[in-house]
Amino acid sequence: MKQTDDQRMRDLLKSAFPPLGDTEPSRELWPRVRRRVEGASLRLPWFDWALVALLPAWCVAFPKAVLFLLYQM
Amino acid sequence: MNRYPYLRAYMAGVTLPSAALLIGMIVFVVARYGYRVEIPIERAIIFPMAVVPNAWGAWNIIYLALQRRRWPIGLHGAMLPLLLIPAGLWLARWVGISFVTPTLAVTFLPLGLAFYYLAWKYPVRFFNQILGIA
Numbered sequence: 001m002k003q004t005d006d007q008r009m010r011d012l013l014k015s016a017f018p019p020l021g022d023t024e025p026s027r028e029l030w031p032r033v034r035r036r037v038e039g040a041s042l043r044l045p046w047f048d049w050a051l052v053a054l055l056p057a058w059c060v061a062f063p064k065a066v067l068f069l070l071y072q073m
Numbered sequence: 074m075n076r077y078p079y080l081r082a083y084m085a086g087v088t089l090p091s092a093a094l095l096i097g098m099i100v101f102v103v104a105r106y107g108y109r110v111e112i113p114i115e116r117a118i119i120f121p122m123a124v125v126p127n128a129w130g131a132w133n134i135i136y137l138a139l140q141r142r143r144w145p146i147g148l149h150g151a152m153l154p155l156l157l158i159p160a161g162l163w164l165a166r167w168v169g170i171s172f173v174t175p176t177l178a179v180t181f182l183p184l185g186l187a188f189y190y191l192a193w194k195y196p197v198r199f200f201n202q203i204l205g206i207a
Binding site for chain 2: 037051055062067072073
């Protein structure tokens with residue numbers, strides 16, 4: 001009796017969910033990811049360089065602020 | 074690759090704070106158990122572990138939603154500490170973390186703004202580009 005119920009449940013589930021079909025991606029994705037990584041060139045304007053220099057200076061001037069930074073990360 | 078953009082924005086947003094959490098945990102644990110610094114790590118870790126990564130993910134979703142307005146991502150990220158600092162202070166007071174004080178928060182503010190600006194302009198934007206939502 002239980003076996004027929006299980007079979008019925010299986011049939012119902014199969015009928016409720018359509019087959020997935022082709023689950024493979026239509027094209028190779030890894031070369032696209034590589035192109036994106038290589039294409040992302042890093043150019044820092046002077047303002048960002050100033051901020052990069054400010055960060056360690058601020059940490060040296062106010063060491064306790066580093067603790068707060070860790071708390072905020 | 075164009076499906077679920079908000080899910081991908083969330084994933085790109087949580088990546089950096091989740092990785093930084095490991096460094097924060099190491100520093101806290103070494104300070105607490107190595108050098109006997111009195112930090113209530115069990116309570117202090119709630120905010121960086123539960124609130125901050127989710128806030129970054131949600132903030133990146135908001136950025137994606139506002140992207141049509143050409144809102145700069147660095148500026149967008151620099152606004153996040155203005156929400157996180159009061160939230161962190163409130164939570165610290167609620168769970169009784171003594172080292173997180175309003176004075177320290179004010180001292181931290183310029184550092185936080187600069188750090189968040191750079192973190193969002195470079196790493197988060199990079200993750201957004203990788204996930205195809207930039």
